[in-house]
Amino acid sequence: xxxxxxxxxxxxxxxxxxxxxxxxxxxxxxxxxxxxxxxxxxxxxxxxxxxxxxxxxxxxxxxxxxxxxxxxxxxxxxxxxxxxxxxxxxxxxxxxxxxxxxxxxxxxxxxxxxxxxxxxxxxxxxxxxxxxxxxxxxxxxxxxxxxxxxxxxxxxxxxxxxxxxxxxxxxxxxxxxxxxxxxxxxxxxxxxxxxxxxxxxxxxxxxxxxxxxxxxxxxxxxxxxxxxxxxxxxxxxxxxxxxxxxxxxxxxxxxxxxxxxxxxxxxxxxxxxxxxxxxxxxxxxxxxxxxx
Amino acid sequence: xxxxxxxxxxxxxxxxxxxxxxxxxxxxxxxxxxxxxxxxxxxxxxxxxxxxxxxxxxxxxxxxxxxxxxxxxxxxxxxxxxxxxxxxxxxxxxxxxxxxxxxxxxxxxxxxxxxxxxxxxxxxxxxxxxxxxxxxxxxxxxxxxxxxxxxxxxxxxxxxxxxxxxxxxxxxxxxxxxxxxxxxxxxxxxxxxxxxxxxxxxxxxxxxxxxxxxxxxxxxxxxxxxxxxxxxxxxxxxxxxxxxxxxxxxxxxxxxxxxxxxxxxxxxxxxxxxxxxxxxxxxxxxxxxxxxxxxxxxxxxxxxxxxxxxxxxxxxxxxxxxxxxxxxxxxxxxxxxxxxxxxxxxxxxxxxxxxxxxxxxxxxxxxxxxxxxxxxxxxxxxxxxxxxxxxxxxxxxxxxxxxxxxxxxxxxxxxxxxxxxxxxxxxxxxxxxxxxxxxxxxxxxxxxxxxxxxxxxxxxxxxxxxxxxxxxxxxxxxxxxxxxxxxxxxxxxxxxxxxxxxxxxxxxxxxxxxxxxxxxxxxxxxxxxxxxxxxxxxxxxxxxxxxxxxxxxxxxxxxxxxxxxxxxxx
Numbered sequence: 001x002x003x004x005x006x007x008x009x010x011x012x013x014x015x016x017x018x019x020x021x022x023x024x025x026x027x028x029x030x031x032x033x034x035x036x037x038x039x040x041x042x043x044x045x046x047x048x049x050x051x052x053x054x055x056x057x058x059x060x061x062x063x064x065x066x067x068x069x070x071x072x073x074x075x076x077x078x079x080x081x082x083x084x085x086x087x088x089x090x091x092x093x094x095x096x097x098x099x100x101x102x103x104x105x106x107x108x109x110x111x112x113x114x115x116x117x118x119x120x121x122x123x124x125x126x127x128x129x130x131x132x133x134x135x136x137x138x139x140x141x142x143x144x145x146x147x148x149x150x151x152x153x154x155x156x157x158x159x160x161x162x163x164x165x166x167x168x169x170x171x172x173x174x175x176x177x178x179x180x181x182x183x184x185x186x187x188x189x190x191x192x193x194x195x196x197x198x199x200x201x202x203x204x205x206x207x208x209x210x211x212x213x214x215x216x217x218x219x220x221x222x223x224x225x226x227x228x229x230x231x232x233x234x235x236x237x238x239x240x241x242x243x244x245x246x247x248x249x250x251x252x253x254x255x256x257x258x259x260x261x262x263x264x265x266x267x268x269x270x271x272x273x274x275x276x277x278x279x280x281x282x283x284x285x286x287x288x289x290x291x292x
Numbered sequence: 293x294x295x296x297x298x299x300x301x302x303x304x305x306x307x308x309x310x311x312x313x314x315x316x317x318x319x320x321x322x323x324x325x326x327x328x329x330x331x332x333x334x335x336x337x338x339x340x341x342x343x344x345x346x347x348x349x350x351x352x353x354x355x356x357x358x359x360x361x362x363x364x365x366x367x368x369x370x371x372x373x374x375x376x377x378x379x380x381x382x383x384x385x386x387x388x389x390x391x392x393x394x395x396x397x398x399x400x401x402x403x404x405x406x407x408x409x410x411x412x413x414x415x416x417x418x419x420x421x422x423x424x425x426x427x428x429x430x431x432x433x434x435x436x437x438x439x440x441x442x443x444x445x446x447x448x449x450x451x452x453x454x455x456x457x458x459x460x461x462x463x464x465x466x467x468x469x470x471x472x473x474x475x476x477x478x479x480x481x482x483x484x485x486x487x488x489x490x491x492x493x494x495x496x497x498x499x500x501x502x503x504x505x506x507x508x509x510x511x512x513x514x515x516x517x518x519x520x521x522x523x524x525x526x527x528x529x530x531x532x533x534x535x536x537x538x539x540x541x542x543x544x545x546x547x548x549x550x551x552x553x554x555x556x557x558x559x560x561x562x563x564x565x566x567x568x569x570x571x572x573x574x575x576x577x578x579x580x581x582x583x584x585x586x587x588x589x590x591x592x593x594x595x596x597x598x599x600x601x602x603x604x605x606x607x608x609x610x611x612x613x614x615x616x617x618x619x620x621x622x623x624x625x626x627x628x629x630x631x632x633x634x635x636x637x638x639x640x641x642x643x644x645x646x647x648x649x650x651x652x653x654x655x656x657x658x659x660x661x662x663x664x665x666x667x668x669x670x671x672x673x674x675x676x677x678x679x680x681x682x683x684x685x686x687x688x689x690x691x692x693x694x695x696x697x698x699x700x701x702x703x704x705x706x707x708x709x710x711x712x713x714x715x716x717x718x719x720x721x722x723x724x725x726x727x728x729x730x731x732x733x734x735x736x737x738x739x740x741x742x743x744x745x746x747x748x749x750x751x752x753x754x755x756x757x758x759x760x761x762x763x764x765x766x767x768x769x770x771x772x773x774x775x776x777x778x779x780x781x782x783x784x785x786x787x788x789x790x791x792x793x794x795x796x797x798x799x800x801x802x803x804x805x806x807x808x809x810x811x812x813x814x815x816x817x818x819x820x821x822x823x824x825x826x827x828x829x830x831x832x833x834x835x836x837x838x839x840x841x842x843x844x845x846x847x848x849x850x851x852x853x854x855x856x857x858x859x860x861x862x
Contacts, residue, residue, distance in 0.1 A: 045712055046706070046707050046710070046712065047706075047707045049557075049706050051553075054717070059726070061714070062716070062725045062726055065712065066712060067706040067707075067712050067713050067714065068712075068713075068714045068715070068716075068724070069553070069556055069583075069714075069715050070714075070715070070716040070717060070718065070726065071549065071552075071579060071583075071717050072549065072575060072576070072579050072717055075545065075546075075549040075576070075579075077546075078513075078541065078545075078546040078547075078549035078550045078553060079549050079550070079552065079553035079556070080553065081550060081553065082511070082513065082539075082549075082550035082551070082552075082553030082554040082556075082557070082559075082561070083553045083554075083556060083557045083706075085511075085537055085539070085554075086510070086511055086537060086553075086554045086557045086558070086559035086561070087557040087558065087559070087706070087707070089707060090557065090706055090707060107542050107543055107545075107546070108542065108546055110542070111541075111542035111546070264537065265531070266531075266535045266536070266537055270535070273557070273558065273559075274510040274511060274535070274537065274554075274557075274558065274559040274560075275557065275558025275559060275679070275681070275705055275708065277510060277535055278508055278677065278679075279505060279506065279508045279534065279677070281506075281672050281675055283533075283534075284502075284505055284506060284534075284672060285672045287530075287533060287534075288492065288502060288670055288672075289492075289669075291492050291493070291494060291498070292325075292326075292489070292490060292491070292492055292493070
């Protein structure tokens with residue numbers, strides 16, 4: 001293990017001008033993810049791609065040593081999907097904030113679950129828009145007053161866990177950055193899970209969300225017990241609706257469901273990623289001539 | 293009434309959606325081509341699945357035919373409203389073959405053929421279209437065995453009963469058509485040529501799709517939109533034989549981001565759409581510009597704004613393709629004029645995109661993708677696909693300024709070599725990490741725009757046709773190639789020539805020498821504002837006053853364009 005220590009850290013890490021506020025939950029996520037990857041022998045900076053969208057959470061790839069695609073707001077999932085689908089040898093994690101994944105990218109969030117492509121989707125959920133200075137996010141609690149929702153949020157909060165379970169996601173978890181050890185284990189399990197996995201990862205925004213603070217999350221969350229069976233879909237759905245005390249852990253897991261790429265005929269005989277393949281011109285010539 | 297049609301015949305079949313007009317189009321064109329005729333077919337249709345009035349024009353000729361004509365020599369209406377739908381195109385020279393016991397049309401050129409009752413006798417009204425096919429093939433006195441063979445090939449997998457019913461329907465129609473021919477009522481005199489059997493018969497959609505295959509396209513991501521979705525369907529069909537990843541995205545925004553993700557991982561990806569779908573892709577285009585991703589976009593134009601006329605044709609997307617995306621970055625726009633160009637330019641698009649790390653458009657339109665005609669052998673010996681990505685070293689930097697040639701830095705892909713590949717939609721440094729350093733910003737903008745100069749090495753020159761000492765030069769682009777050419781051949785005036793652009797952007801500089809030589813430039817386009825004429829003005833300073841513009845959703849017909857160009861020569 002020791003030789004893998006810091007392999008995901010940039011050489012100039014100490015000089016990095018990190019764009020996050022002091023105390024931001026993103027720092028914790030960065031550390032936890034690095035540790036999780038260090039502990040996963042199968043993953044190297046080369047066979048791993050971190051894909052993100054736009055926002056403060058989406059800057060995470062820049063503080064990492066690995067392949068990275070920092071794309072457009074809400075569009076991390078289509079990119080992550082295509083990277084995995086065209087090269088199944090890669091480990092792909094799509095990471096962004098709640099506004100990015102559940103708001104701007106809501107349509108992709110819904111449909112990538114249906115694909116069950118083998119990627120991991122980590123959503124930094126701080127229940128507020130930080131980079132644009134504190135407007136409501138899809139997960140903001142009702143009543144939260146913001147510069148835009150001046151009389152308090154009246155919209156019903158988005159429930160990513162329930163939506164994911166209902167939508168066929170095969171690995172659905174919730175974690176809290178203040179709970180480092182468990183969060184790291186959940187991330188490892190999510191990446192090793194075959195199929196789409198979601199981690200809704202609570203992270204306080206110390207500047208703009210004065211409600212959902214570290215103390216609030218500590219007080220309002222609990223860890224699912226060892227007796228909890230994540231394969232029970234109905235129980236998982238019920239768990240997804242618990243609000244006064246929010247459960248942390250793997251809420252739903254379905255094993256053995258074929259992934260998107262496993263079902264593609266292009267990989268049935270030949271496991272090579274697409275970049276290694278070329279068209280057989282003779283075969284194409286024969287094919288075109290058959291159109292006479 | 294006796295009538296002889298020589299050299300070139302235009303047959304139009306019209307009916308409701310769902311009556312099998314497309315089946316007729318396919319059967320007739322393929323059988324006639326196999327019998328050694330030049331054929332051309334194009335359809336016009338309404339935006340509905342059943343009902344309405346649609347039609348297919350099939351031109352059969354002893355010489356190559358590749359464009360749409362207004363004239364209708366033989367009309368087979370399958371509904372009463374068909375004749376009215378076709379308007380002035382039906383005149384005293386048009387022969388109408390119809391089941392008049394049911395349609396009750398009043399026309400002196402009418403040949404009553406009991407199409408429906410024959411179909412009913414065989415067992416089902418749906419065979420009416422096959423009876424009609426039989427009548428036409430009878431007029432051509434095609435060997436009945438050829439027809440049987442083709443029907444067996446086409447319907448074989450549907451079972452023996454379907455095959456034998458189809459053959460019966462075609463044969464009954466065939467006898468009637470042959471009788472018209474033998475008793476001299478309708479005589480078609482068009483010479484067939486054995487060698488044409490080896491021609492391909494493909495559509496614009498097929499040409500783009502086969503070009504993509506030839507360009508080593510290995511993945512397509514698209515959201516269906518008429519008329520662009522034909523390429524998605526074609527490539528899905530080809531994926532039964534070739535390694536292509538086909539995914540129907542949840543929306544166009546997803547599709548273009550997927551294609552860019554595919555290229556990032558080293559795949560050769562494309563999207564196909566129409567103007568409205570592409571409007572949604574704009575942001576993704578800009579992403580490709582910023583991260584210097586290759587990308588191939590097939591954009592089949594149709595009339596706008598918004599949903600416009602969903603199933604009609606237009607050349608209104610030129611400005612969109614050229615100007616789409618925020619910020620300044622290079623791109624290339626091909627607008628093939630004929631099926632061969634569509635094949636070779638689509639193949640080339642993948643290599644240009646890969647070589648220069650830019651988005652490349654294939655701009656077609658509804659008329660183009662839905663038209664079929666004979667194509668000589670496609671030459672695959674010229675096909676050369678080079679994968680331009682590199683195996684990376686440990687110190688690899690995606691946007692290395694020192695290693696950039698003409699603005700192109702070597703493109704690495706993840707897990708191929710020891711380097712890391714980092715791309716960012718923000719302005720970025722050489723490694724790919726986001727930066728707000730304003731000096732780096734200038735360097736990166738200049739690096740990206742440098743590619744415009746480099747692209748000149750791969751310019752596709754406009755195609756000139758006509759007498760070199762011309763006074764009048766007709767300028768056109770995209771799908772108007774064939775119709776302008778046929779009009780100019782008809783006019784046969786030594787002062788008249790044509791210049792067709794299959795690369796519209798960047799504007800090929802060598803076009804200027806052709807433009808300045810003309811006393812009068814006549815611009816032909818399917819839009820209301822002369823988008824290409826304005827592009828010429830912007831790029832060269834040459835103002836084009838004379839424009840022939842059509843924007844009612846239909847393509848130019850040969851007769852119409854011939855007349856309009858003649859007027860311009862006065």
